[in-house]
Amino acid sequence: MKQRSREPEEMLPLTPAVLHIMLALLDGERHGYGIMQEIAQRTGGKMRMGPGTLYGSLKRMIEDGLIEESGERPDPGLDDERRRYYRLTAFGQRVIHAEIRRLEQIIQFAHAKQLVANPETPGGA
Amino acid sequence: MGDLSPAHRQNLSFRLYRLLLFCYPPAFRRACMDEMLQTFRDCYREALQLQGHRGLLRLWQWLLRDLAITVSVEYVRACIKWLKQLFALEERQVQFFMNITFAQQTDIGRQRDVNEDSMISVLPDDPRQLNEKGALFVVADGLGGHTGGELASELAVNTVREAYYQDEGSDRAAALQRAVQQANTRIYQQNLAKSPKPSPEWIMGTTCVAAVLLGDSVIVANVGDSRAYIVRGDEMKQITHDHSLVAEELRAGLITREQAKNHPQRNLISRCLGEGTVEVDIFTEHVQTGDKLLLCTDGLSALVDDDELAMIVRRYDLQESVQRLIERANELGGPDNITAVVAQVA
Numbered sequence: 001m002k003q004r005s006r007e008p009e010e011m012l013p014l015t016p017a018v019l020h021i022m023l024a025l026l027d028g029e030r031h032g033y034g035i036m037q038e039i040a041q042r043t044g045g046k047m048r049m050g051p052g053t054l055y056g057s058l059k060r061m062i063e064d065g066l067i068e069e070s071g072e073r074p075d076p077g078l079d080d081e082r083r084r085y086y087r088l089t090a091f092g093q094r095v096i097h098a099e100i101r102r103l104e105q106i107i108q109f110a111h112a113k114q115l116v117a118n119p120e121t122p123g124g125a
Numbered sequence: 126m127g128d129l130s131p132a133h134r135q136n137l138s139f140r141l142y143r144l145l146l147f148c149y150p151p152a153f154r155r156a157c158m159d160e161m162l163q164t165f166r167d168c169y170r171e172a173l174q175l176q177g178h179r180g181l182l183r184l185w186q187w188l189l190r191d192l193a194i195t196v197s198v199e200y201v202r203a204c205i206k207w208l209k210q211l212f213a214l215e216e217r218q219v220q221f222f223m224n225i226t227f228a229q230q231t232d233i234g235r236q237r238d239v240n241e242d243s244m245i246s247v248l249p250d251d252p253r254q255l256n257e258k259g260a261l262f263v264v265a266d267g268l269g270g271h272t273g274g275e276l277a278s279e280l281a282v283n284t285v286r287e288a289y290y291q292d293e294g295s296d297r298a299a300a301l302q303r304a305v306q307q308a309n310t311r312i313y314q315q316n317l318a319k320s321p322k323p324s325p326e327w328i329m330g331t332t333c334v335a336a337v338l339l340g341d342s343v344i345v346a347n348v349g350d351s352r353a354y355i356v357r358g359d360e361m362k363q364i365t366h367d368h369s370l371v372a373e374e375l376r377a378g379l380i381t382r383e384q385a386k387n388h389p390q391r392n393l394i395s396r397c398l399g400e401g402t403v404e405v406d407i408f409t410e411h412v413q414t415g416d417k418l419l420l421c422t423d424g425l426s427a428l429v430d431d432d433e434l435a436m437i438v439r440r441y442d443l444q445e446s447v448q449r450l451i452e453r454a455n456e457l458g459g460p461d462n463i464t465a466v467v468a469q470v471a
Contacts, residue, residue: 032160051168052196056153062303065294065299071401
């Protein structure tokens with residue numbers, strides 16, 4: 001089976017749902033509900049990802065090799081129920097870093113263009 | 126619904142959401158339903174705590190919207206996938222002409238009164254499945270009191286088969302690893318169901334070695350001391366690393382090979398399925414025409430020398446070689462259950 005070794009760039013751009021999930025996992029493992037909470041908190045309640053979107057995305061991200069399951073255990077902050085935790089794979093880490101770089105470049109361009117177009121009012125048109 | 130007790134209301138809400146989840150396509154449900162229900166409970170609790178009954182109303186509005194949108198999304202995705210497969214537009218690896226044959230046999234041995242080994246060999250009829258996912262062989266050696274071993278090994282082989290072929294990922298080694306992880310989870314859940322703090326007499330576990338023949342490779346996932354070998358021409362190579370205390374000591378250089386052979390604790394394994402979390406070893410090897418793959422439990426490999434195993438597999442055709450392997454183990458006393466699967470790439 002000739003497996004193409006994939007380049008992170010092939011996965012870009014990420015859909016908003018995938019991007020948010022990966023950002024949530026960037027600082028450690030979380031379970032599904034934990035990912036939902038992190039995203040809601042990080043976006044100040046503006047992005048509330050529903051369970052259908054969340055788990056549909058998680059399932060596809062596992063198949064694409066971006067994340068993996070990392071065991072089942074209870075969340076000490078919640079209750080005794082065991083929850084499935086997820087984490088980024090090594091490939092997933094490369095992908096999210098590539099995406100962040102790509103987005104940074106876009107933002108830099110945007111700032112540069114605004115300054116050139118309106119030198120008297122930097123950052124606004 | 127005002128006159129219902131909170132617990133009753135929660136129960137009804139839960140049952141309603143569960144029913145609504147049946148709108149999703151079956152594959153999605155299989156993968157996600159349990160977690161979605163768990164998350165529903167968490168969201169319900171949070172909404173009730175933070176905003177009371179108004180919160181619950183908002184929760185339902187939000188959930189129903191999510192459901193409506195994502196059910197459509199999942200069905201559209203399933204359709205697209207089906208259409209792609211129909212018109213063979215799915216990016217496919219080069220089609221290898223694979224002619225795989227196999228033989229398998231398991232035996233209770235001469236000294237046990239239960240056979241706690243299980244085995245399974247899957248050669249898909251559908252050429253598309255064969256080319257995309259390959260042929261699967263799994264062998265498992267169960268351990269545990271009160272016939273738990275038999276149940277564990279059977280659960281292992283069946284779960285790996287189901288999970289591997291349902292997995293749609295393009296990385297088949299990762300898919301095989303995930304399948305073995307799922308088998309571990311199932312067995313662990315059974316252990317917990319018997320008792321939240323399983324005591325040694327009730328805990329059941331199993332080794333598991335699973336091999337996939339796909340294209341010009343064999344992928345092997347392993348937990349425990351059952352083994353996978355490749356026999357090519359004059360050479361035989363063990364693909365897996367044993368997870369036994371003795372093998373770990375040998376690898377660490379603490380004992381010699383001779384000491385390992387006669388070690389009194391050579392039957393103790395250091396890793397098995399049925400524990401909370403387990404690390405699944407995964408190997409990929411190139412295969413070529415004429416190679417034979419041997420999967421076996423330690424009822425065979427701990428008894429019969431590697432050289433003799435190789436000789437039997439090399440010399441005889443598949444069916445006869447598995448029979449002779451079992452006979453040889455029984456000749457040497459058959460202290461354990463014996464299982465052998467031999468597959469050939471032609």
